[in-house]
Amino acid sequence: MNGRPGRSYKLMIVDDSNIMRRRIERSQQFAGLQLVGTAGNGVEALELFRKTDPDVVTMDLTMPRMDGIECIGKLVAMKPAVRILVISALADKATAVEAMEKGANGFLNKPFTDRQLNEAIAELMR
Amino acid sequence: MLYEQELKTFVDGTTNFFEVAAQQPATIGSPYLMEGTPAVHEYTGLINISGKREGVVYFTAPKAMLTVLLMKMQENDFSHETMRDLVGEVANTISGNARRDFGRDFVISVPSVLTGEKPPQIPQKPGQRSFIIPINWRSHSAKLVVSLT
16 A cells, blocks of 8 residues: 555554544544544454445554454455554564564554654555 | 562563653652552552463552543543543553563453452452552652562
8 A cells, every 4th residue: 555645545443442542543643544433342343344444454452352463364354455553562572473464564562652653654554 | 479670571661651651751669579469549450461470460540640641641531431441551551561571471461440449359369479669750659560470
């Protein structure tokens, strides 16, 4: 995906924390990225994904009902072109590698600054 | 029991959280060891640990501190539910970051949250000792408690 000027991309935010969902929504400043919905776990994310067909997803990993790793695999199976940025506190390399192998395109550790978030999204949209 | 280097992992994680998320460093007091369950503040976010280590890690803080922390995070919702969300997220972030040193076999649960200064119970084995990491931020005091076998 190339983040082309003038084109609009649909964003879905997945995190079990309301604070984090609002934080990501408030802080992301990528032009043309429009929020289509947020989900609090993997099960909600799959449902919302089917309804809204997002192009870009931010994905937490540690969540109730269905974790982020499982959810990434299911999202990529539905739409291989989806771009997924994992935003997680889990800081070990093995987890990052597993997420990327499942189909994630980027990994950002919590806590993060606004600048780090926007750099990660910009990298994702290249 | 926790080794000195492992304890440092949690101290560093706590320091990093306040520096990055609150954009204002906290002062970390000298960690100390105690037997039994330490006193808690109004809100406590608790993570159960399993895998190669077992036990709990929890962050406990007074409402006044959490209110200022939310302001620093540019939040404008100061409801009871948001306070619960915040302590859970702090505990989750510090515990998750610890996997940088402990590895993926340090398995963390989703956060559970206890409210009140006398919560029903915090799971702890008899005789289990906990490390208390005092956190001073602005004019407020909180604690990170690490109780692992």
